[in-house]
Amino acid sequence: xxxxxxxxxxxxxxxxxxxxxxxxxxxxxxxxxxxxxxxxxxxxxxxxxxxxxxxxxxxxxxxxxxxxxxxxxxxxxxxxxxxxxxxxxxxxxxxxxxxxxxxxxxxxxxxxxxxxxxxxxxxxxxxxxxxxxxxxxxxxxxxxxxxxxxxxxxxxxxxxxxxxxxxxxxxxxxxxxxxxxxxxxxxxxxxxxxxxxxxxxxxxxxxxxxxxxxxxxxxxxxxxxxxxxxxxxxxxxxxxxxxxx
Numbered sequence: 451x452x453x454x455x456x457x458x459x460x461x462x463x464x465x466x467x468x469x470x471x472x473x474x475x476x477x478x479x480x481x482x483x484x485x486x487x488x489x490x491x492x493x494x495x496x497x498x499x500x501x502x503x504x505x506x507x508x509x510x511x512x513x514x515x516x517x518x519x520x521x522x523x524x525x526x527x528x529x530x531x532x533x534x535x536x537x538x539x540x541x542x543x544x545x546x547x548x549x550x551x552x553x554x555x556x557x558x559x560x561x562x563x564x565x566x567x568x569x570x571x572x573x574x575x576x577x578x579x580x581x582x583x584x585x586x587x588x589x590x591x592x593x594x595x596x597x598x599x600x601x602x603x604x605x606x607x608x609x610x611x612x613x614x615x616x617x618x619x620x621x622x623x624x625x626x627x628x629x630x631x632x633x634x635x636x637x638x639x640x641x642x643x644x645x646x647x648x649x650x651x652x653x654x655x656x657x658x659x660x661x662x663x664x665x666x667x668x669x670x671x672x673x674x675x676x677x678x679x680x681x682x683x684x685x686x687x688x689x690x691x692x693x694x695x
Contacts, residue, residue: 453666455682456557456652456675457481459500463677466531467507468498469538470549477553480683484550485557485675488543488568495519496543496563496571506530508540515562544571551577557604557675560585560594569597582623595620604652607635612647621649625675628655628662641669660685 460472461479473484487500491514504510504517508525519542528535547556558581560568572578582602585591595603604623605615615621624644628636636653644651652673653666663685666674674682 451670451672452686453671453682454482454555454673455480455679455686456483456485456673457679458485458654458675458677460484460486461677461679466528466535466538468500468541469527469535470541470546471528471535471538473546473550473554476679477550479680480687481554481679483555483557483673485559486546487559487561488563489514489561490563490567491515491517491519491522493518494564494567495522496567497522498541498543498546500561502561504540543568544575547571547575547577551575551580555580556582558583560587560590562587562590565590565593565597568594569601572598572601584625591619607640607644608633612643612649615649616647623650623652623672626651626653626671628653629657636665638665638669641671645670664689 457476459467461475462472464475465471468486476484486498488496489499490496499514501507503513504525507530508527509529510525514522522540525540526537527540528538560583572581578600582604583594584604602622603620604625605619605621607624607626615624626636626640627633641651651671652675653671654675655662656677658678658681663682667689676682
């Protein structure tokens with residue numbers, strides 16, 4: 451099994467995060483899954499946007515939830531990153547999914563949005579089988595499960611035991627955190643416990659580490675969620691079969 455690559459907000463080191471150029475670059479660098487975030491405007495239009503406010507990644511200011519779709523459509527989401535990307539728009543969710551549905555799978559992190567509206571777009575485009583969703587908000591997670599029970603649900607390992615992840619959240623995928631801080635929970639013991647419970651496994655890391663990449667391969671982790679798409683793609687295509695831990 452070759453570990454897949456989830457491209458965290460696209461290839462955000464090469465292009466402005468959560469934009470069409472970032473997602474195009476992610477696939478060009480060898481990505482398999484496009485990871486992105488969803489928020490909505492005051493008039494209920496869904497956008498691909500990570501932050502609560504538009505300040506960091508556009509030329510605008512203020513919470514996206516207080517803005518109209520007309521205002522968001524007028525924002526420049528690219529010039530902050532590089533002048534080459536000036537006039538890049540904030541993607542509307544429906545247009546983004548439609549543009550990439552034949553080329554990638556989707557990891558949808560719901561920040562705060564109408565989950566019924568998200569589900570309607572997924573079902574209209576007939577892409578439920580190639581999506582999985584997650585949220586740090588328990589309400590959003592449960593709302594998404596209700597609105598789209600046919601879409602796989604991912605939960606972070608630190609939220610609960612494997613049994614609770616399955617029983618309460620109906621999770622089929624679990625994500626570990628492999629970073630150099632107190633939240634790190636990527637251990638062989640945890641991975642094996644998740645696999646024994648029948649959960650698919652994913653790990654998030656912002657590191658470029660051959661040792662970590664080898665652990666991901668050898669432990670049979672299904673997907674790496676990363677900013678460093680090209681680095682892990684180069685590793686996985688140059689390696690032999692997994693080694694037993």
